[in-house]
Amino acid sequence: GHGWSSPATEARLCDDVVALLDALEIERAVLVGISMGGGTAVDTLLEHPDRVAGVVAGGVGTSEPVFEDPWALDLFAEWQRAEAAGDAQAWMAAFMAFVPGPHRTREDVDPAVWDAIEAMAWHTLKEHVVVGPDGIPVPPARPTGGNDTWARLLRVAAPVLAVVGAVDGDDHRKMAERLAALVPQGELVMIEDAAHYPNLERPERFNRVVGDFLAAGGL
Numbered sequence: 001g002h003g004w005s006s007p008a009t010e011a012r013l014c015d016d017v018v019a020l021l022d023a024l025e026i027e028r029a030v031l032v033g034i035s036m037g038g039g040t041a042v043d044t045l046l047e048h049p050d051r052v053a054g055v056v057a058g059g060v061g062t063s064e065p066v067f068e069d070p071w072a073l074d075l076f077a078e079w080q081r082a083e084a085a086g087d088a089q090a091w092m093a094a095f096m097a098f099v100p101g102p103h104r105t106r107e108d109v110d111p112a113v114w115d116a117i118e119a120m121a122w123h124t125l126k127e128h129v130v131v132g133p134d135g136i137p138v139p140p141a142r143p144t145g146g147n148d149t150w151a152r153l154l155r156v157a158a159p160v161l162a163v164v165g166a167v168d169g170d171d172h173r174k175m176a177e178r179l180a181a182l183v184p185q186g187e188l189v190m191i192e193d194a195a196h197y198p199n200l201e202r203p204e205r206f207n208r209v210v211g212d213f214l215a216a217g218g219l
Helices: 013-023 036-047 070-085 088-096 111-128 149-155 170-182 203-216
Strands: 029-034 052-058 160-165 186-191
Touching: 013 036, 029 036, 036 052, 036 149, 052 203, 070 088, 070 170, 088 111, 149 170, 160 170, 160 203, 170 186, 186 203
Parallel strands: 029 052, 052 160, 160 186
Antiparallel strands: none
């Protein structure tokens, strides 16, 4: 139900990940995800620990995000108003504001990165934001791996790398810091000159960080 995947099902996203591992005959894997994908990776670790050798979560903590920064709260309010009004342009404007983050402008983002994320978002809006019988768009389902995810992090055994852009929103940076602090084998890496998509803005640095994490853990 996201990106280029098939339409959403009733299964939890973490269960879909395990179903994919089963189909590929992979017993254990290191899961790497950005934003919603990072939350799904953490959920899979919590719900199916025997299938996860490690997690790299970018710009996120768990699937129970904590937002307190007025900048983010205002954007989410704009997003909800756009959904309620069926205003695709306003929906996109709110979504794309997370690309530069609160400390930069669009001009600070590589145009190729901006265009790639915008194309991804338009595709998701077109294919996965369902219009209900009342004509109001229904956002994609975001099932989680359960409750009390933050408290359950204290008991995970696998190593977790939290990666976050240095100019991402304050809430996203705080959640990444909290994730790394709570996990027994947690590590935090902040990538300079990147916001919510460090893998796209600084791919060489991101890949090197992931590679070092895998090598250090023998993964």
